[in-house]
Amino acid sequence: MRNQIDFSKLERLQPKESSWDMVCARLDSSKKNKVLNFFQARSMYALAASFLVVAFIAAWVTFNKLDSETLLIKNVASDELVSWYNDLGETSDDELENLDTYRSISYLLQETK
């Protein structure tokens, strides 16, 4: 068209040969960054979850500790004593008298030997 300005004599630039490789490298690194961001975004959740896990483990250990204390009593005490101990408060008669009687008899037997 006559009205147009003729730019055909102006230099036409061509992209540098390395430019496409740089574009590819930037695209690759942005993919890696996306993966990193994915983990960063979820780090708070991970942190909260790890606190929960730690709290759960602490509670579990405490519970087991109490349980192991019971086991220790069981190991140390005789079956009858443990049975009496477990039945404490279950009945109106705590059989304290029976225990005393048993102990008294045991004492007397030892004394007579």
Added chain:
Amino acid sequence: MHQNCEMNEKVIITKIQQGSREALGMLWKSHSSKVLNLAFRMLKNRNEAEDTLMDIFVSVPGKIQSFRGESALGTWLFRLTVNECLMKLRTKKRHAELEDGHIDTLVNSAIGSKHEEQLDYDPELLEFGLSKLPAETRSMLWLKDAEDLSVKDLSEIYNMPEGTIKARLSRARTQVRCYLQENQNYA
């Protein structure tokens, strides 16, 4: 042929949307030079133009996800380029480059509205004449007269009515011709 090109373009768009590096490479081969030249005309700096070209192609896989194919891929790329360059110019606070108001006053004192015969201008002088225009108008004139885009395409790229585009182009041509004539007389 045109239908074939359109079909190829649709395939390229779909493949890029699916993350194909090969399709992006094809787009690079067909459009990188045009994008670079447009960026160079706007920024007037080879290295900045090269950076802009890379920025645009890095952003293409993300931005093409929302591309609905209403315009040609080339037109869409030119729009990205113009916006990117304008943003860079704004960042650099080259506001003078963006102001378009002073053209009218220059045109009024110029050679008039009558179009001149196409003269054999010195390319360097033409480059200077072009650089006198504000960045946006410069890019508009480049796309119309060098890349042979239609006014309709320009209207899509710059989001302006076709009448405004025509008026701007006319003023820009007059200004460039005025500059060329004045300086050729001195040379």
